[in-house]
Amino acid sequence: MYKYASVRETLATRLDVLDPPRPSWEQVERVHTAAYLKKLNFGTLEPKELRLLGLPWSPNLVERALRAMGGTLMAANDALETGLGINLAGGTHHAYPDHGEGFCTLNDVAITIRDLFETRALNRILVLDLDVHQGNGTAHIFGSDPRVFTLSVHGSRNYPFHKERSSLDVGLDDWITDNDYFAVLQTQVFPALEAFKPELVFYLAGVDVLAKDRFGRFSLSVEGAKARDSSVFAWCQNAGVPVVSLMSGGYNRDPKVTVEAHANTVRAALEVFG
């Protein structure tokens, strides 16, 4: 939890940071089941459901999940207006319609996409999930929706141990380093983006790809992760595709490294988009 306030503080001099609105239950219900939302709202999740989620229940847990989700919605609308929207939270890709898991309470990207399909004339949205863990919840939710291309690059031996089928899964070996990772972006990720021709990209810029992440099992450097972010933003800008940048995971043994790397994602976005 430390990283959220700290990233905001680190970037405060360069950004106007806005507090997101609380989304409506109607928006959230476009993805999550009424039974799950009821248990979440009233704090009646079973012990095994809380273990799966990995977080203790409190009214604040619900409030922050809703606000983080509101931030993704706000950032998506910013992106559609200006080309770039940033949420200093979000990317909670392990949440399923009927349960949370892996520190993910609500699937902010899925809720936002369903909202956009209701309110905007969009037909092709791409979720570029470069968090080290597979975006299993998002892949599950959009498994039969041809309007959403889910692309996940992740550690093939890492959590989640039961992987869902994304539109494109790129499973990588443990301890991959900068150059090999960059080659994967060039040979597999960018060609897929070119081919799908999205109208909007959600970019999950997880920094749990860094060396010494507690849950990561990759070996990227801080510079390598920033180069990754810069090349994603440059691809979007060159293609004229609006992009929504989301934090996702980051659990470095040194929390300052996590904060620096998340701040670098935003710096990279500002450098590319000016």
Ligand SMILES: [Zn+2]
């Ligand atoms: Zn992760």
